[in-house]
Amino acid sequence: MEILRKQFLRHVGQTSPSPLMIEVARAEGIYFYAPDGRRYVDLISGVSVSNVGHGNREVVEAVCAQARDYMHVMVYGEMVERPQVNYAAALAELLPAPLESVYFVNSGAEAVEGALKLAKRYTHRTEIVSFLNAYHGSTHGAMSVMGGEDFVGAYRPLLPDTRKLRYNAFEDLAQITERTACVLVEPVQGESGVRPPVPGFLEALRARCSEVGALLIFDEIQTGFGRTGEMFALSKYGVVPDILCLAKALGGGMPLGAFVSSGEIMAGLQSDPPLGHITTFGGHPVCCAAGLAALNYIRKHDLARLAEPKGRLFEELLADHPAVCEIRRSGLLLAVELGSSERLYRAMELLREAGYLSDWFLFCDTAFRISPPLTITEEQVRACCAEIRAGVLDKL
Ligand code: PLP
Numbered sequence: 001m002e003i004l005r006k007q008f009l010r011h012v013g014q015t016s017p018s019p020l021m022i023e024v025a026r027a028e029g030i031y032f033y034a035p036d037g038r039r040y041v042d043l044i045s046g047v048s049v050s051n052v053g054h055g056n057r058e059v060v061e062a063v064c065a066q067a068r069d070y071m072h073v074m075v076y077g078e079m080v081e082r083p084q085v086n087y088a089a090a091l092a093e094l095l096p097a098p099l100e101s102v103y104f105v106n107s108g109a110e111a112v113e114g115a116l117k118l119a120k121r122y123t124h125r126t127e128i129v130s131f132l133n134a135y136h137g138s139t140h141g142a143m144s145v146m147g148g149e150d151f152v153g154a155y156r157p158l159l160p161d162t163r164k165l166r167y168n169a170f171e172d173l174a175q176i177t178e179r180t181a182c183v184l185v186e187p188v189q190g191e192s193g194v195r196p197p198v199p200g201f202l203e204a205l206r207a208r209c210s211e212v213g214a215l216l217i218f219d220e221i222q223t224g225f226g227r228t229g230e231m232f233a234l235s236k237y238g239v240v241p242d243i244l245c246l247a248k249a250l251g252g253g254m255p256l257g258a259f260v261s262s263g264e265i266m267a268g269l270q271s272d273p274p275l276g277h278i279t280t281f282g283g284h285p286v287c288c289a290a291g292l293a294a295l296n297y298i299r300k301h302d303l304a305r306l307a308e309p310k311g312r313l314f315e316e317l318l319a320d321h322p323a324v325c326e327i328r329r330s331g332l333l334l335a336v337e338l339g340s341s342e343r344l345y346r347a348m349e350l351l352r353e354a355g356y357l358s359d360w361f362l363f364c365d366t367a368f369r370i371s372p373p374l375t376i377t378e379e380q381v382r383a384c385c386a387e388i389r390a391g392v393l394d395k396l
Contacts, residue, residue, distance in 0.1 A: 020357070027054035030373050030380060032357065041384060043351075043358040043370050048190070048222045048333065051249040051303065052294045053375035059252045062293035066286045076104065076282040083288035090292055091260065094231060096240045098262035103269070104283025108221040108247030109137025111257035112184070114269075114277045115243045116141055118261065119182030119215045121268035121276055128159065129176055129183040129214070131167040133192035133363045136184060136219055136245075145184050147192075148363045168198045173208045180214035182243070187233035190222040193364025194328040194335035202239040215242040215265070221257070222333070225249035225295070226304030226374050229311065229331030252294025254287035303374040307332040310381055314370055317385035323396040334370040341365045343396055354391030356384070 005021060025035040030053060032040045045051060052059060066083055073079055088102035105111050116128055130136070130145035137143070143152045144159035152158065163180075165172035167189055176183055187202060189195040209216040218241035223233040227249070230236040234244070242265060247257035269276025298304055311332040318336060319327045326337040338344050344366050351358050351368065358368045372384075 020352075022357070029053045029055070030376050038355070040352075040355050040357045041372070041380075043356055043368075043372050043384075045371050045373050046253075047248065048227050048371050049248045049251075050253055051225050051227065051374045052252060052297045053373040054253075056252070056294065056297060056375075058297050059290050059293045062252075062289040063254065063286055066289035069285075071286055072281065072284060076279045081283070081285050081288070083285040083292065084283045087288040087292040087295075090295060091246075091258070094295075095244065095260065096234070098264070099240070099244055099260045101263045101266035102258050102260045103266065103277065104288065105247075105257040105259070105277075105279050106255055106282050106284075107137070107257045108219075108245065109139040109142040109257075110279065110282070111221065111245040111247050111259045112136045112145070112219065113139055113141045115217045115245050115259040116145070116182065116184070117277060118243060118259065118265065118268055119217065122265050123181045123213065123215060125179060125181035125214075126161045127177075127179045127181055128162045129180050130162065130164055131185055131189070132164050133167065133189060133195075134164075134184070134186055134219075135191035135362055136186075136221075151362070167192070167195060168201050170201065170204055173204055176205075176208050176212055176214055178212050180209075180212060182215040182217050183209055184217045184219060186219045186221075186223065187237060187239070188223050188228055188330040188333070190333065191362035191364070193337070193361045193367045194330060194333055196328070196330045197237065202237045206239045206241075209242075217241055217243040217245060219245045221245055221247040223330070226298050226307050227331055227333050227371065229304065229308030231298070231304045233330070249294065250291050251287045252290040252292075252297075254284070254290040256284070256287040256291050257282075298374070301375070307374050310374075310376060310378065313378060313381045314385060317382065318388065318393070321389055321393045323393040328367070332371060332374055332376075335361065335364065335367040336370060337367040338396065339366060344368060347392055347396060350392040350395055351388070354387055356388065356392075 024032050026033050092100040132147040134147040136145050144162050224246050244260040250256050308331050315327050315329050325339040328335045
């Protein structure tokens with residue numbers, strides 16, 4: 001084995017039992033290139049991160065310009081850093097009231113940690129409700145609200161006073177009570193293999209939370225920034241949470257997370273005791289500059305709205321293949337269900353041979369993921385589907 005791969009396995013801490021092992025020389029648009037020039041179509045987008053495409057010039061320029069001006073200057077929240085302020089103000093303008101106070105962090109899991117802490121502080125309650133098959137990150141707090149026992153059992157004890165409900169089960173909502181500090185939900189479940197909400201579910205959840213005084217937290221870490229066909233899934237379903245968690249595409253390819261709430265709720269972290277959440281690198285100016293450039297790019301090119309017809313085209317061009325049992329979809333986030341993990345593993349090999357990078361979902365190993373950069377063109381969608389049919393599905 002070539003030396004770089006050996007060093008990768010030896011010196012770069014490993015958690016995956018079967019890493020992809022593809023060396024990336026560069027990435028551009030919807031493509032990765034290996035050092036030998038081999039091209040791969042990116043059907044993952046770094047798990048819904050690279051929404052504006054790899055190497056997006058406007059993002060790269062924003063990164064370089066900000067890096068030249070200044071990088072890290074001080075821990076979060078002390079200095080007035082223009083990239084942070086500009087990005088927070090742009091997000092506040094885009095989000096429905098009262099979501100206007102943005103606390104920037106480093107990652108999705110940290111956004112979830114901050115949101116859970118904020119809900120406990122604001123409500124003075126302790127119970128945290130989440131959903132089976134939900135994924136919210138890999139830190140201890142985020143794992144406590146994760147819905148897949150296989151991944152968390154080895155880390156118990158985790159946070160006490162948590163409760164898991166069945167997603168899309170109206171009858172479970174009665175378990176949200178006056179004891180509940182918050183309910184954390186992905187408006188469209190991602191890692192369960194793309195499960196959109198059934199009509200009325202998020203509205204009923206909102207109503208139950210309001211009735212008992214529990215805060216509703218939306219985890220839009222995977223669905224945000226155009227992936228579902230709206231800038232945020234909350235607009236798609238017309239439901240406004242009390243706290244919104246963002247990450248992944250938030251940073252335009254740089255590491256950035258955030259939790260957003262009203263100014264009144266956010267004030268819960270400021271006093272008695274103050275410094276309710278502390279982060280050194282949260283809201284790094286280079287990441288905020290990159291994120292704002294990416295957001296502007298999405299808006300300028302109408303990428304959020306166009307995600308829906310592009311996703312629909314993928315669905316139309318693949319769904320009738322006999323190897324496909326079902327396609328679950330929200331915008332340009334698709335799960336192509338093959339019905340068994342054996343077929344899925346074979347499909348993974350074939351995809352790679354055909355020059356496609358996809359993966360399965362944390363809680364669903366019978367479907368493969370299609371979530372390319374939102375910049376993919378209609379022509380590219382058609383070419384992908386023709387190649388996936390001939391090179392993968394026909395051979396299953
Ligand atoms: N929440 C959702 C819905 C996610 O999909 C993920 C990551 O896949 C996270 C939270 C965790 O984000 P991070 O890996 O940045 O901690």
